[in-house]
Amino acid sequence: MPRILLIEDDPSVREGVELGLRRRGHEVLAVETGEAGLGALDPFRPDLVLLDLMLPGMNGVLVCRRVRETSQLPIIMLTARGDDFDVVVGLEAGADDYVVKPARTEVLDARIRAVLRRLTDPVERTGTEVHGELTVDRAGLSVTKGGEQLALAPSELKLLLHLSASPGQVFSRQQLLECVWEHGYHGDARLVDACVRRLRRKIEHAESAPRYIQTVRGFGYRFGPLG
Amino acid sequence: MRPGATGFGLRTRLVFAFLLVAAISAATTATLTYRAARSAVLQQAQDTAVGQFRDRIAAYTVSLPLDEPALKDLCITLAREGKPHSWIVFAEYGRLRASSSDRPVSDVITRQLRDTARTEAHGSFQRVVKDGRPWLTVGMPTLYERAGERRPTGLVLYAVMPLDVEEANVAAMVSAARDGALPALLIALVPALLASRSVLRPVRDLRRAAAGIGRGELDTRIEVKGSDELAELAWTFNESSRNLERSVAELRQAEARARRFASDVSHELRTPLAGMLAVTEVLDEDAAHLSADTAAAVRLISAETGKLATLVEDLMEISRFDAKAARLNLDEVDGAETIRKTLQSRRWEASVHTELAEGVRVVLDPRRFDVIVANLVGNALRHGAEPVSVRLWTEAREGRSWLVTEVSDRGPGIGPDALPHIFDRFYKADEARTRSAGSGLGLAITQENAALHGGTVHAADGPDGGAVFTVTIPLEGV
Numbered sequence: 058m059p060r061i062l063l064i065e066d067d068p069s070v071r072e073g074v075e076l077g078l079r080r081r082g083h084e085v086l087a088v089e090t091g092e093a094g095l096g097a098l099d100p101f102r103p104d105l106v107l108l109d110l111m112l113p114g115m116n117g118v119l120v121c122r123r124v125r126e127t128s129q130l131p132i133i134m135l136t137a138r139g140d141d142f143d144v145v146v147g148l149e150a151g152a153d154d155y156v157v158k159p160a161r162t163e164v165l166d167a168r169i170r171a172v173l174r175r176l177t178d179p180v181e182r183t184g185t186e187v188h189g190e191l192t193v194d195r196a197g198l199s200v201t202k203g204g205e206q207l208a209l210a211p212s213e214l215k216l217l218l219h220l221s222a223s224p225g226q227v228f229s230r231q232q233l234l235e236c237v238w239e240h241g242y243h244g245d246a247r248l249v250d251a252c253v254r255r256l257r258r259k260i261e262h263a264e265s266a267p268r269y270i271q272t273v274r275g276f277g278y279r280f281g282p283l284g
Numbered sequence: 285m286r287p288g289a290t291g292f293g294l295r296t297r298l299v300f301a302f303l304l305v306a307a308i309s310a311a312t313t314a315t316l317t318y319r320a321a322r323s324a325v326l327q328q329a330q331d332t333a334v335g336q337f338r339d340r341i342a343a344y345t346v347s348l349p350l351d352e353p354a355l356k357d358l359c360i361t362l363a364r365e366g367k368p369h370s371w372i373v374f375a376e377y378g379r380l381r382a383s384s385s386d387r388p389v390s391d392v393i394t395r396q397l398r399d400t401a402r403t404e405a406h407g408s409f410q411r412v413v414k415d416g417r418p419w420l421t422v423g424m425p426t427l428y429e430r431a432g433e434r435r436p437t438g439l440v441l442y443a444v445m446p447l448d449v450e451e452a453n454v455a456a457m458v459s460a461a462r463d464g465a466l467p468a469l470l471i472a473l474v475p476a477l478l479a480s481r482s483v484l485r486p487v488r489d490l491r492r493a494a495a496g497i498g499r500g501e502l503d504t505r506i507e508v509k510g511s512d513e514l515a516e517l518a519w520t521f522n523e524s525s526r527n528l529e530r531s532v533a534e535l536r537q538a539e540a541r542a543r544r545f546a547s548d549v550s551h552e553l554r555t556p557l558a559g560m561l562a563v564t565e566v567l568d569e570d571a572a573h574l575s576a577d578t579a580a581a582v583r584l585i586s587a588e589t590g591k592l593a594t595l596v597e598d599l600m601e602i603s604r605f606d607a608k609a610a611r612l613n614l615d616e617v618d619g620a621e622t623i624r625k626t627l628q629s630r631r632w633e634a635s636v637h638t639e640l641a642e643g644v645r646v647v648l649d650p651r652r653f654d655v656i657v658a659n660l661v662g663n664a665l666r667h668g669a670e671p672v673s674v675r676l677w678t679e680a681r682e683g684r685s686w687l688v689t690e691v692s693d694r695g696p697g698i699g700p701d702a703l704p705h706i707f708d709r710f711y712k713a714d715e716a717r718t719r720s721a722g723s724g725l726g727l728a729i730t731q732e733n734a735a736l737h738g739g740t741v742h743a744a745d746g747p748d749g750g751a752v753f754t755v756t757i758p759l760e761g762v
Contacts, residue, residue, distance in 0.1 A: 069559030077562040080569070137554060137600075159558035159593045162565045230615055231650065241629050243622075243654040246615045275616045275645075 059173055062103035063087040064094035064120065065135065066112050070158070074107070077162030083169070091115035095123055098130075105131045105169055108152070110143045118143070118150045125151035131172045131211045135160075148251035153212035154238060155248075171239035172211055186221065189283050191260060191269065193221055202260055212237065213256045216249075220270060220280035229277040253278060294487065295480045302476030303469055310468050314461035322454040326411065329450045330420050333371065334409050337422050337443045340365050348428075348437055355382035362441065371445035378438060390444050392419045401425060401440050411447070418447040486514040490521060502529040547603035553596045560589045591723075598725040602709065605732040612649040612736055614761050619644040619676055619687055626657045627674070636661060637673040644678055646687045647761030652733045656741075659726040660691040660753045668693025668751055678759060685759040686739070692752040697745040706743045707731045730755075737761075 061083045065071040075087045086101045088094050091112050097103075106124060110117035117134060124130055134147045134155040144155055153172050156165055175198070185194045192201045200207045200217060209217065215237045220228065228236075234244035253270055261267045271279055292300075340362055350358070359373040363384030374383040374390050376398075381388040392412050400408040401423025409422040422443040427434040489506050496504035504525060506518040564586040571579040571586075604610045620640035627633050657674070664672040675690040698706055705711045710724040727743075730753075734741040739757030746752040 067555050067559070069556055070562065071559075073559035073562030077565055080566055137551070159554055159561040159596070161590075162562050165562070229617070231617060241625075243625065243629070243650045245613065245651065247613055275647075 058082060058084050059104045059169065060084045060101065061086070061105050061107055061169065062094060062097055062101055063107045064089075064091060064112065064117070065107075065109040066090065067109075070109075070135075074162070074165065078166065078169075081162060081166045083166075091117065091120035091123075094120055098124070098128070103130065105133065105173060107133050107135060107165075107169070109135045110147055111137075118146050121147060121150040121152050125210065129208055129210050133168055133172060144245070145247060145251065148248060149254070151210055151255065153210055153252075155245075167239070174239070188221060188224065188269065188281065191221075193218065200260075207259055209259065210255070212248075212252050213259070216252050217256055217260070217270075217280075220278060224281040224283070225279060227273045227276050227279045232277065249278070295477075295484055298480035298483065299473065299476040302472055302479065306469050306472030307465070310461075310465035314458065314465060317461055318454065318458050321457050325450045325453055326420075326447065329447060330409055330411070330422075333420055333443065333445060334407065334422050337362075337371070337424055337441075338407060341424050341426060341441055348439065350377055350380065350439065352380055352382055355380050356384075358382070359384040359441075362443075371443040374442040374444065376440045376442070390421070390442065392444050393421050393423070393442055397421055397423045397442075398440075401442070402436070405434060405436070418451050420445050420447050483514065486518060490518065493521060493525070497525055497528065502532055543603060543606050546599065547607065550596050550599040550603060553592075554600070557589070557593050557596055561593050564589050595723040595725075598723040598729060601729055602725055602732070605729075605736075610732070610736055612652065612761075614647050615650055616645055616647050617650055619646045619689075622646075622648075622650060622653060623657055623674060623676060623689070626654045627661065629654075630658060630662075632661060632665070635665060635670055635672060637671050638675070639673065640676040641678060644676070644687065644759075646757075646759050648687075648737060648757060649733075652736065653757075656730050656733050656755055657689065657691070659730045660689075660755070663726060663753075664691055664693035664695070664751065668695030670694065679756075686756050687759050689755040689757075690752060691755075692746055692750055694748070694750040697749050698743060698751045699745070703743060703745075707741070 061078055063071060063074055063078075063085055065074065065087065066089055071087045071089070075085045078085050086097055086103065088097055092115055094106070094108070108117050108120060112120070121132055121134070124132060132152045134144070134152045135158050136144050136147065136155050137158050147155060154168055156168050184196065185192055187193075190203050194200070195218065198214065198218075200209060200214065216233065219233065219237050230246040230249040231244065233249050234240040234246070238244060238248060240248075253272075254264075257264045257267050257270055260269055268283065269280060271281070273279055344358070344362070355375045355377055359375050359382050362373040363371060372383060372385045372390070374381070374388075374393065383390065392414050394410060394412060397408060397410045402425060404423075405425065405427060407422060407424035409420060412419045412421055420443075424441050424443070425436040426439045426441065428437050429435075486506070486509075493504045493506050502525060505522050508515050508518045508522065567582045567586045571582045574582060601610075620642050623638070623640055624633075627636055627638070661672060661674060670693070672691065672693045675692075677688050679686045679688050702711075707727045707730075709728045711727075712724070731741050734755050734757060737757040738761075739755065742754045742756070744752050744754070
């Protein structure tokens with residue numbers, strides 16, 4: 058029974074989505090504003106936040122940043138396609154995924170479950186791996202850098218685990234969308250790019266010369282090789 | 285062909301006209317001057333000569349009759365007194381002929397002069413050109429007075445003098461006039477060029493401004509100088525541009541308003557639709573437990589909500605194309621793989637036959653390319669007939685590599701009437717056709733998406749019937 062906090066200003070969307078999700082077995086708390094949403098985090102303790110980007114008052118991007126300051130709660134943005142700029146800003150602010158409105162409940166539900174799902178490791182590995190300064194604990198699902206625990210959002214953690222499972226192997230953005238985001242195909246590659254940027258900010262020494270997550274122009278990304 | 289590419293330009297023509305006028309004036313002036321000067325010079329020469337000759341003869345007392353030596357003496361004496369012109373004197377007295385030269389008879393004196401000289405008491409003269417040399421010939425009868433009446437003595441004296449000096453003077457004048465004409469022409473070039481420049485500069489400005497207007501720089505204006513026809517033209521041009529700018533601005537505003545309206549409408553529709561679409565599942569699930577009529581009504585609402593959502597999504601997509609707000613999110617992908625994924629995600633693999641070139645790397649926007657392929661295949665499945673086939677290959681044209689995607693079906697085809705309009709928005713090939721599952725914007729969006737990739741989409745009827753849609757986009761992206 059995942060607990061979903063829905064922040065949406067339009068009553069019909071709020072009610073509709075709430076109803077649809079509840080029918081699919083989620084526990085939903087729907088609020089109208091960003092401020093109310095932030096206030097509901099502690100008492101409600103949601104597993105995931107469903108966040109409308111276009112909110113009156115405090116907008117969705119700002120809410121997203123606020124949530125990320127204190128927690129690694131999964132966040133899915135509700136957006137309208139064409140508000141491209143908002144999508145990118147929202148992803149940079151730390152959202153894990155986004156759904157374009159209007160959306161059927163089954164789509165919404167699939168995305169929520171995908172974000173909440175633990176990464177299925179193709180190779181059953183346990184224990185910790187050390188990559189340079191990074192220590193990846195696949196069982197405990199945590200990453201430390203120089204002994205410091207890193208605060209990674211679900212999508213960031215999944216991406217890092219997926220890439221570091223096969224150091225040196227190149228993954229196309231579409232492959233990553235399928236494996237990490239479960240987007241089927243034709244997902245939005247900007248999701249991957251934004252997530253890589255956020256991840257680099259947290260693990261790399263110099264973002265302009267990345268050591269761990271390297272870009273292979275025209276093909277995608279790979280972890281290392283650290284050499 | 286563009287005018288001005290060949291033939292003479294305005295400048296050349298103006299300069300030519302100026303030079304022609306200058307040449308004609310110079311030539312006319314020279315001719316008139318020559319004629320007036322020549323007749324004045326010759327007139328003066330002959331008047332002097334005739335007067336002198338007459339005086340000399342009058343001062344001379346001839347005692348008649350004369351014999352040949354005396355006649356000769358007379359001629360020599362008279363010839364000596366010829367000043368400033370030297371002349372040769374011939375005398376004719378009855379049968380006697382004598383002259384101051386070694387030839388007794390002149391061959392310059394014409395019969396006509398002889399006849400008039402005998403009869404004219406005052407004598408007569410004639411200008412003769414012989415062998416290219418000009419001569420003045422004067423004939424003068426000598427007279428004697430008798431009972432208050434003057435009568436010819438029968439002795440006729442002729443003076444023949446070359447007019448070389450005068451001719452040379454006149455020739456010098458002519459050559460002076462001719463030599464003056466060339467500098468005059470050169471000098472005429474200056475005003476010609478100035479005039480042509482004064483005409484051409486506004487013309488050039490006008491041309492530049494017109495080109496600017498053509499490029500869409502409707503705020504182009506020309507400086508209006510002076511108050512001549514060219515200034516008037518410039519003023520008219522400016523006025524026309526102003527009006528054009530105003531009407532275009534109005535049109536653009538109207539168009540922007542219309543676009544904004546379409547965009548606003550679709551945006552406004554999206555919110556209620558988001559709420560409706562979220563609950564269609566609930567409706568579908570519970571329809572089974574409702575009475576037959578209610579269930580049918582609920583299912584209808586659910587189905588139409590889905591269609592409406594698609595329509596609104598497509599409308600918004602079109603609005604974005606119209607507002608030039610559509611952007612490509614390029615990625616490098618495998619062409620065949622992309623198409624297979626499109627068919628798989630819509631569960632079309634079974635009904636679509638594919639011939640895809642493997643291993644083709646192409647830079648495109650995966651979402652938009654998915655929409656392109658899905659629209660064409662969806663159309664083929666709906667309006668055409670199976671087997672629907674999708675082919676993919678690469679081509680080299682115009683020095684670039686292109687990815688060609690062809691979707692064909694074995695249906696009735698598009699038909700010549702519908703072909704030109706097939707990509708129009710909301711175009712229904714069959715007026716009586718009921719609303720299909722598509723929004724009516726699918727092909728318009730397909731075309732816009734292809735154009736956004738820097739490519740094209742082409743519709744035709746295949747050789748064995750059925751519609752064939754061909755999408756061509758560059759391999760390396762835009």
